[in-house]
Amino acid sequence: MLDPFDDAHFMRKALMEAEAAYEKGEIPIGAVVVVADRIIARAHNLTELLNDVTAHAEMQAITAAANYLGGKYLKECTLYVTIEPCQMCAGALYWSQIGRIVYGARDHQRGCIEMGTKLHPKTTMEGGVMEEECSAILKRFFIEKRNLN
């Protein structure tokens, strides 16, 4: 039987967040936090609008999820994010003790894997879910930005 709540399902929701960022002229990265097949937080990158380097999708999603749960640890949660988290976001996820991280496309330059950021020992991470779509929207953004300048 097909699982309606598979990783691709939730990554599609994270991609919808990335599209919302795109519409605002933000680097299009989106994230959702899921617990027991329910989305408890949605967020997209807002660094330009908020004038704040800390306003990555994952950071806002962590804060929103903790707010929803009423506790700051996200042990039972999965974060879906369209692009591999950076050092800052992986560091925040470390403190949250999140159960699982699923990303779409790798960030070979500034991602936590390349940077060697430590995850919490209880956290598992996997990637490549809807990789092409997650990567494509980012490429489209940067190509359009380059053509505007």
Add this chain to the structure above:
Amino acid sequence: MLDPFDDAHFMRKALMEAEAAYEKGEIPIGAVVVVADRIIARAHNLTELLNDVTAHAEMQAITAAANYLGGKYLKECTLYVTIEPCQMCAGALYWSQIGRIVYGARDHQRGCIEMGTKLHPKTTMEGGVMEEECSAILKRFFIEKRNLN
């Protein structure tokens, strides 16, 4: 001539923030952001009160400083923080392209040096300013906490 605005001067201000955290039952870590000998942001750890692992002193200070400056980069700024930044905060400081980081005491367990977090190539970092005082308030907090449990 003595410089009234030396590193110890600003670290004392960061320590006052750590004391404010202590009074609230928060892990006592404080930070200030300085540009041209002026403090433009002050913050202390609020992870318990805000129920949010991202509410470290440095994160709030970065957001507040960018808000004050009206731009998200802190290239001309120095961050003074009582304890060496963690992966998350060092990652945020990377994105901010901050000019200089000065910390009081090392965090040999979860600090960015031990964790191998990358700083921005334009950022310099030094430590050991008022190290004993910065370390002492943290030790006092954990001893008292242990005795309460």
